[in-house]
Amino acid sequence: MILVQIDGLKAYYTVEQDGQFRNIRAVDDVSLEIEENDFLAIVGESGCGKSTLAKVLYGALDPALKIVDGNVRLAFGDYKYEISPKGNTLPEAWWERISYIPQGSLSALNPVRKIDQIFRDLLLSHNLPFDIKSIEEHLNLLNLSRQVLKMYPFELSGGMKQRVVIALATFLNPKIIIADEPTSALDVVTQNDILELLSLLHNSKKICFVFITHDISLIPNLANMMVVMYCGNFVESGTVDELFSNPLHPYTRFLLSSIPKIGDKTEKKPIPGSIVSLINPPSGCKFHSRCPYKSDLCGNSKPPMIKVGSNKHEVACWLYR
Template sequence: MHADAEQPQRDQDAQPLLSVRDLQAYYQTSHAGVRRGIRAVDGVSFAVRRGEIYGLAGESSSGKTTLIKSIAGAIRPPLEIVGGSMEFAFLPGYGGLHRAPPAELERIRWRHLSYIMQGSMNVLNPVRRVRSSFVDFAYPHIGGSRRRFEQQVIAHLARVKLDPSVLAAFPHELSGGMRQRAALALATICRPGFIIADEPTTALDVVVQKEVLGMLRGIQRETGSSVLFVTHDMGVHAHITDRLAIMYAGRLVEEAATTEIFGNPLHPYTRHLISSLPRIGDDAPRQGLGGAPPNLADPPSGCRFHPRCPLAREICRREIPVMGESAPGHRVACFAVNQGERA
């Protein structure tokens, strides 16, 4: 009896909280019958498990912002979802937030899914006090008496080392670090299952950044939330994420546990990305990568990295490499690596 009752529970745990399958998100415009498309996200698949921080790394124009927009359901023309699905465990059957009816969205926003953005001014209402933002977003989900709610908010603010007085302040009266901590508190007060963090600490100074990352990690451990953490800063990824995916020109090129990515990177792009970073105490010369990032309106044929790749061969020009599992949990999209060659 007991074992039977436990079985479905375990299945549910094993099921990922978010699974993205073969997502294609293009920016499409049509002028006088001429259609143009920018294939910003082209065939991306990954899954975010329960209770993990899943990192997404990539430089500008790699498509990571488009990917986040698609997952968050913030799809406005010319952006269009051309194919694929994004399934949340708490919103089954719709294949993405953009297909869910408004009432469903109302139910899950902030309660199950929340956001921490680079500029927290975009989350906190600039013309209202911080208290009002908490009341607007979190109170409908928590309910109860307003006094009890306020006590709960104050207790939660203490976790991010903020004084209750910030509730009476306007966002512009707070420093960047305080604002980002207030946004973190707002995003976590309902204990959501999934948090999208888009460059949350990029605008902060290094000392404050480390502090905010520590707070995010602490709260995430406590609530067991899953976090999709996007930044271009590999140092931040090494510090906070459990698993890490590297994106290049609209496609994932490699995905593995963060320790594995840093300890044993396989894709030539990942290897370059990690080896080119300067470190204090290391005087070895570093090289930049030749060539320029591709134009997504007219991406290179085959593997999009081939014009800059030291391992490029004939097949890379013709065919698109698929993600192959080189070791358990380590996926890489490269013909050379999957044939056993190393840079």
């Protein structure tokens, strides 16, 4: 069953530069299907549009961010929602059917409300009764004691605050959770605990996850599907096993080669060049100025996503035309 259908989505920020209003093409014509029970990882360098895509999928559009073209359709049984240039019907589904763990979620909790009051606010917004026993059982599942409920956010460690945010995001049993860099501000040990927790929730509660990260090394033991994003475009997608064993796009290969391996003493080389401007992106393939395999075609024509091999493997590269 397909939960999310993205068709030709373009989402731009409007900014003023040199006295003129210009568009930052943060998400520039992407299409994707997300199925029920998927654990999808979206990976790429900082500034490639991952967080913007997460905001659009959750319908959290701010005044500077607008849908220029395409749409996102979400289906939860009889409940159907759409995000498009015409409007956004998703907010009524927040928390109950779709939840969001934001980037920098450690500061997402109200500092002047105790944790039980924050849970009370959540339930009140959905006209649900405050059931302390259910909340305590849910916190226990996430390795949090009931004492946490009587504490303020500043009294909790970073890992505990992150668990509370995850507890809030999962309490109403949504069908899908969008997690935007949920471990970026944590130490390695706490990071591993949070990843194990997300995996547990995915398997035990059958929650679909969209996991945004710039750290490709986190993905193999967590996700089953993967999308590689560069400068607002998808450049490769497929199963995690397929992309790790048979990466095709040069950008994907560069990302995978950056993962440190035990016993590997070879020099790690950075991707040549720098990420291109999203205000004035180059024509053709946006990666061609950094690609060692580029041809004249790459600078003149944008490659489409084409299917290769099996396991839903797709790549946008003229090397495979």
